[in-house]
Amino acid sequence: MKIDKNTINKIARLSRIKLDDKESEDYINDLNSILDWVEQLNEVNTENVQPLSNISSSILPKREDVSKDTNSSEEILENAPDKLEGFFAVPKVVE
């Protein structure tokens, strides 16, 4: 078993998702069965194979290096759950 209670807690913490005990149990089972299933990739010989990260066959065009000032801070803040004087507001982080 690759994923145990400690591992799921660690991943949940890295993902910033709070899990209750029941959920942790379910995800331990789900993740272990998925990881067992993807294990079959080890049958494939990938020695000297370059990893494929971008499938795009086109060459990335360059753009001109000019700055643009869109001054969109109001738009950016429009959907914020909490804002204060032109900033996003979050719970206090320093005492």
Add this chain to the structure above:
Amino acid sequence: MSKSSLKQTLKDLETKKISIRELNQEYLKRIKEKENLNVFIHFSEENVLKQIDNLEKDNSAKKLKGIPIAIKDLFCTKSMPTTAASKILENFNPTYESFVTQKLLDEGSIFVGKTNLDEFAMGSATNTSFFGNTINPLSKENEPLAPGGSSGGSAAAVAADLCLGATGTDTGGSIRQPASFCGVVGIKPTYGLCSRWGIAAFASSLDQAGIFSHNVEDASILLQSIAGFDQRDSTSAKVDIPNYFENLDDDLNGKTVGIPKEYSIDGTPMEISQIWEDAIKVLEKKGVKIKNISLPHTKYALPTYYIIAPAEASSNLARYDGVKYGFRSDEINSLDEMYENTRAQGFGREVKRRILIGTYVLSAGYYDAYYLKAQKVRKLIADDFNKAFKECDFIVTPTAPSAAFPLNEKQNDPIKMYLNDVFTVPASLSGLPGISIPYGKDKNNLPLGIQILGKHFDEQQVFNVAQSLERSYE
């Protein structure tokens, strides 16, 4: 008014046989009648009427002027909320328009509403939506069927004739599989053909916008409208977009079709093998050479996909933190608690599952064994197609391993659900264009789909074959 095509409707509008208002009022009526299908997350009659008013004042000629289009609720729209079918974006009102929807607006189309989907496009049945299941319009009474997914709302909107076309996105089959389940045409173009700008990201190296329509001609018209280069998407391709519709040519004489032996999978229903054979026979009669090809790494496509897609999702969905937009939990005694509670309460089960697995395969000590390994296998899968396309002009396969299944059937076993994408994922991993067209029925009279895959940016060939097969079937 019977089911009419986009092409015919454009003619009727031009010859004033029907007005934009009359046309759209008919669609509004149908949408209200079919509310029980739960096709739309957002629908506002008032909003549609306002669009009609504005178009009536506009005297300029526009290619899609007045045409009712449904938009998958993954595309940011200024005029309507955008939720990605997630609680975490329940109250999100974009302040900008996605590239694809802007193109459709520029052409004068009318957005009838935002369609339901699997939460953040993660699913194959439109049953992970925070806003409930969409019901396949082909369901019999008391036997609700899944419309497929993730773009199930858009496929259902076209199948129920609530619009003349719809946008979708396809990451591993999310356009082609629901098209097959709902008996409509669905095309996922080459990766990079349509800008991803303004589409809520799931797996960025795979996500691609596309089209649902009643027939191949309509799809060719709409795809041309949404394609094009955009410098705001670094993977957008700078290629010329042909006039697919004008160039449609169903003469396939002398072409070669590739038939991959690995797509004959044990347990595939007889009827699906049968329609595949039928399609091949039809092509043969049209002078197409049949070439048996091998795509040897096909069986590794699904496990590869289910490492790469969740890995990319886990980083893409990090942005939903309760700070910048969307839902924020009330239980916020500290910043960390705010993040953890917001994400715990804002995401659904499947989305959390994929974020967790993605985080795991990217985490220190496991990256090489899972993520890097999957990227290498992905290269081999793409190479398989590159080799195959040296011997053939296009590839024909079934779209999905089953017809539409009952709602909620496959919910509990994630791997069983993932198998829905077995025929669609390899082309996604390779960035190839693919279309699903309705082709035959199963024993319950439910539609089945045939998939046509082409070379990169050879959408024209894909459309040509699709139209040829469509005509032979009609």
